[in-house]
Amino acid sequence: MAEPLLKVEELTKLYPGERKDSPVQAVGGVSFEVQRGEVFSIVGESGCGKTTLGRCIVRGLEASSGRVLYTPADGGTVDFLRAEKRDFKRLRKDIQLIFQDPYSSLNPRMTVFDIISEPLKANFKLSKQELEERVTAIAQKTGLNPQYLRRYPHAFSGGQRQRIGIARALVTEPQLVVCDEAVSALDVSIQAQIINLLKDLQEQLKMTYIFISHDLSVVEHVSDRVAVMYLGRIVELSPKKELFARPLHPYTESLLSAAPVPDPDGKRERILLEGEVPNPADPPTGCHFHPRCRFRTSLCETKVPELREVLPGRMAACHYGEELMLKGIDKG
Incomplete structure (x- = not known):
């Protein structure tokens, strides 16, 4: 297999807790690889750490430990989190972020042209004409009318507005784009348009996505591989088709059982989890999921399960991943 575009190794993010000796672990030793040209999705319920992970990858937040190894097209792998100032400035344009909220992520005092052109001014030395051409080109690709570029965000x-945010992220022609809940704030009808736009742009511009979402129907539509997070850790990582057909972790099974059924007459057994999501400041011993798992044993309460290959190409952090026959989504 070719060298991955991005390799995340043991990435951890800690926040100060109520006591100095007990920090809150938002992301706990997460590792995965992203291949060139794929859509790698990260899914989980609110508070699982997926957004924090995404922002650490792009250096929007400072990770507490770990590495993010990025291999640009010209070779020469660099730890993006510790890149020297010169390297970071050169690589910054290659890894971009699309924000969740299309309202608060745009400066209301800047015109759309200024918002989209800002990354170009920061990363390239372009003439006024070149700047106009680049902004106009990406506006057209993202479905924006170039005649409206001198307007302000409130007029959209x-x-x-989300198309403006996408144009801003893609105007530097990045290799990797982290989409942080990029459609969750939009109406369902608009979501479909934006998802199709993102897929079309990926093919046109030969990009790679890390797609962060809590919506399994969106994840199923866009993904090549899916990582499921729970309480700051990846509990399952599989190709999309196999994960939806037969999950390997009980938490993934529960998430899939909650996905909407397209057929109004269709029925799916809802697997309800016991209790609440544990406090990350005081996580359970052993497997973090064990207080809510119907398959738990004494081993789960005492030993932390490693994320390991349970089936070829499929990883799960469950002591009984090989034995459990969990229910996926029946496409028949």
């Missing part, structure tokens, strides 16, 4: 709808 939520879907149009």
